[in-house]
Amino acid sequence: MNEKFEDASTLQSLWMPDQVSTIASEVDSLFYFILYWVYFFLGIVIIGIIYFGWKYKSNKRGVTKPLDHNNLLEFTWTLFPLLLTMVVFFWGAKSYLKMNIVPYDAMEVNVSAQKWFFTFTYKEGFTISNELVVPVDKAVKLVMESQDVLHGFYVPDFRVKMDIIPNRYMITWFEATEIGEYDIFCTEYCGTSHSQMLAKVKVLSKEDYEDWLKKANVVDESIPLVDLGEIIYKKNACNTCHSIDGSKMIGPSFKGIWNTTVEHTDGSTALVDENYVYESILEPQKKIISGYQGVMPSYKGILRERELQGVVEFIKSLK
Numbered sequence: 091m092n093e094k095f096e097d098a099s100t101l102q103s104l105w106m107p108d109q110v111s112t113i114a115s116e117v118d119s120l121f122y123f124i125l126y127w128v129y130f131f132l133g134i135v136i137i138g139i140i141y142f143g144w145k146y147k148s149n150k151r152g153v154t155k156p157l158d159h160n161n162l163l164e165f166t167w168t169l170f171p172l173l174l175t176m177v178v179f180f181w182g183a184k185s186y187l188k189m190n191i192v193p194y195d196a197m198e199v200n201v202s203a204q205k206w207f208f209t210f211t212y213k214e215g216f217t218i219s220n221e222l223v224v225p226v227d228k229a230v231k232l233v234m235e236s237q238d239v240l241h242g243f244y245v246p247d248f249r250v251k252m253d254i255i256p257n258r259y260m261i262t263w264f265e266a267t268e269i270g271e272y273d274i275f276c277t278e279y280c281g282t283s284h285s286q287m288l289a290k291v292k293v294l295s296k297e298d299y300e301d302w303l304k305k306a307n308v309v310d311e312s313i314p315l316v317d318l319g320e321i322i323y324k325k326n327a328c329n330t331c332h333s334i335d336g337s338k339m340i341g342p343s344f345k346g347i348w349n350t351t352v353e354h355t356d357g358s359t360a361l362v363d364e365n366y367v368y369e370s371i372l373e374p375q376k377k378i379i380s381g382y383q384g385v386m387p388s389y390k391g392i393l394r395e396r397e398l399q400g401v402v403e404f405i406k407s408l409k
């Protein structure tokens with residue numbers, strides 16, 4: 091990203107993120123247009139206060155001469171702001187349409203938000219967590235839904251931000267203009283681990299993207315199960331709720347839980363074995379361990395068989 095500090099647009103990035111999408115510069119230009127006019131009017135008001143304060147200071151009490159009206163002044167302060175707000179309106183409306191009308195040739199990715207991670211489902215038939223991989227210079231349409239509460243999808247470098255409201259699809263799109271890795275933030279307060287709900291957009295060249303697509307659908311058999319489990323534990327945000335050092339978080343710690351008998355909120359008990367872990371991942375609401383709340387989303391369709399086996403082995407390894 092260092093070479094970017096050389097071009098002119100980075101003058102702005104002192105307090106604005108880089109511009110990495112087709113609409114970013116448009117959003118910024120309008121923002122600066124409004125900002126500089128605000129400075130201008132602020133200047134007039136401040137200078138006016140000081141000047142009139144000085145001009146009309148007097149120790150004498152009394153009434154000043156009555157003022158009638160001044161046509162020229164009144165026309166100016168009506169027409170000029172009207173003109174400015176109309177510019178802002180049409181410019182804003184034009185940009186708004188551009189941001190909301192998805193180009194016909196956009197590729198589609200389904201986004202699911204849940205406490206507290208994002209999953210991205212590709213048409214090719216696989217789902218990945220917390221990492222959206224896209225080709226550069228290609229419009230990407232996101233069809234987003236929430237499994238639980240209100241979340242937000244925000245990529246500062248793209249100037250793309252859309253709330254994800256439960257019980258409906260929310261649509262947004264972007265076209266990344268530079269290869270790189272960019273942050274995705276959840277921007278609606280969605281509970282305890284809201285601030286941990288972080289993901290990345292990886293923008294690849296067209297060729298790298300095709301390569302990635304071929305591999306993405308295949309589970310890497312060369313990784314030992316226990317290591318795969320650890321990768322899944324981090325990648326799928328298990329770590330936002332389950333510790334591996336015995337500390338109590340939103341969910342029970344994985345450390346030492348294997349092969350123990352746990353008690354549930356309904357009074358029943360069960361042994362933590364393979365079947366128990368599988369069920370807890372795929373149908374987390376079925377059995378809630380005493381002292382915890384049933385807030386975990388299901389990983390059905392998100393984790394594949396080998397990945398589930400990996401999680402089991404990983405939990406086994408945490409004695």
Ligand code: CUA
Nearest residue numbers: 241276280284
């Ligand atoms: Cu999801 Cu905040």
